[in-house]
Amino acid sequence: MTVEELRDRHVRLLRDRRVVDHLDAPAGPAAGTERYHTWTQVAADPHGDRLARLVEVRVRPAAYHPARLREQQHTLDALQPEVLHLARLAGWDTTTPVLAGVFPTGTLDGLSVPVPGRGLLVLVNSSLLDLLGAALTIMTAALPNYGSPPLLTPEQASFALAEALNAHLYGNGAVGARRLPRLSGQRAALVSLMARRGTQFVLAHEAAHLLAGHLVNAGRRTDPDTPVGALDARSVGWPREHEADRIAAVIMLRSLDDLGPRELEAYEPCLVGAVLLVLFLHEVADRLADELGVVVPFAGNHPPPVRRIQTLVEHLAGQVRTPRALDLAADVATWLEDRLDGVREWLRLVDGAPQG
């Protein structure tokens, strides 16, 4: 029953922060349900309309609208148990109950919140789930690897990515980007797999702090600038953050254990790509936030993403089982970097646009 107690604690936390009263209440007519219905519609409306849409995200009131909170919590509920199962397979076991709860923390890392006598509550930023899903969808639609011709041109992809990053940086975990059309077939399967594994890596990183005993003597750090005001998190120091990344990678690689050689060749690059994409997005979001003067909650709690990427790539190189395991991650990094000038241009235009 302790996980249920953690869930109650999570709902109380949401309520105290005026995020939502009941996680399980049926979602009302949701704000942010606007979507592109076809791929040709993406970024095809007039320049001024597109700019206005980016501006609108920034002038929304700060109050958190939990339109998609319930759906996101279902995702976390489905993903979290497998992480602890994989951890057990990797030799890390714990009797401490863990609940991953969606929360507008504003950071692309999870936040560990020990609840004395109950277990560990892991807060996952609602915006992380949105950004990861959007970036994967855009990438899969734009790269020719998954079907030719691609569904998006580079220019469409840059604007769609600008919408997603704009929503992450300014949406307070409440306002998302206009949603993209649904993918089908191989593309849909890839996005779903990589989104699942990327999110699990974030959960596994937080579980690793617990499993490796990092939380026992961890310091407390309060950040006053999250979308819901001051929040507490544990601060364990950079060496332990790198250790948590390494443990999380080992845990996630266990998800490939039952695969035959040919499946392993297909899936290992996706897993590695998903894990590193989380850190690539972190890096891009931090860089843009810095350029735009946006405050990033809990900045400095974790090592800079560039350092985490370097350390993790070195570690992964010694752990993977197939020769091309890191190739997809390299493609993803290049693709993201190539889109960045276009994204930056849009975000700067918003800065110069009349607001409110």
Ligand SMILES: [Zn+2]
């Ligand atoms: Zn950490």
